[in-house]
Amino acid sequence: MITRKSVILLSVMLVLSIFALIDVHAQTDGQENADALPSVTDLMKLIDKTANTEAQPRDFTTPVKLVIIFAGLAILPTLLIMTTSFTRIIIVLSFIRRALSTQTIPPNIAVVGLALFLTLFTMAPTFSMVNTKAIQPYINEDIEFEAASSIALDQLKEFMLRQTREADLSLFVKISKIQPPDGPMEIPMHVVVPSFIISEFRTAFEIGCLLFIPFLLLDMIIASTLLSAGMMMLPPMMISLPFKLILFILVDGWSLLAKSLSLSFQ
Secondary structure, X not given: OOOHHHHHHHHHHHHHHHHOOOOOOOOOOOHHHHHOOXXXXXXXXXXXXXXXXXXXXXXXXXXXXXXXXXXXXXXXXXXXXXXXXXXXXXXXXXXXXXXXXXXXXXOHHHHXXXXXXXXXXXXXXXXXXXXXXXXXXXXXXXXXXXXXXHHXXXXXXXXXXXXXXXXXXXXXXXXXXXXXXXXXXXXOHHHHHHHHHHHHHHHHHHHHHHHHHHHHHHHHHHHHHHHHOOOOOOOHHHHHHHHHHHHHHHOOHHHHHHHHHHHOOO
């Protein structure tokens, strides 16, 4: 019989395994880093082995395994958005598009795609640790499923705690009315996740506000120039748009933005 706990744990392992499938051959370590991530075969072994962890007189049928797999995939978007660097990145990218006043350029699919791959880039060390310490030992039958899931969650929790402000963490610990933990790693996930999300929102809005300032000043300069020239009927946004784009291109804005976002994660 499949319990709710087993489904949740399997879902977490599936999500972390799928993320860990990203190829890292482009890194300088070459084959050594590539071997640190699981292959598709490893993922299938993980799915099949996890579906049969509980002692049963017979294996689970294929439909039951598919239900478990789809249950894990169903929560993938939520886990991606709320427990990784995706939230901060997508908010900052949305801010920069609004600051440039380009409306739907770049299109939403391009912004989300860039945010997704930047997320995979920034989360690669964490996913690699999850694979090395949890997924591979579990596939090799060195540890049990519960232990592998606990290790995987601890690695993810460690990443989130590094990005979380102490004030936000203390707030949710106080609201949850739990006993003060001995250390950050002792805080339960249901407290860490909202604290992490609130901290990411704050950090993303701080970065977005700083990005808005130079473009806002440019808008004010253009509007004042048009007003002083008596061209009050000409929309300032229409004139300032090409200047914003030229400024953003001259400073190599996309490279600076990607670099700043990547280095903003501890």
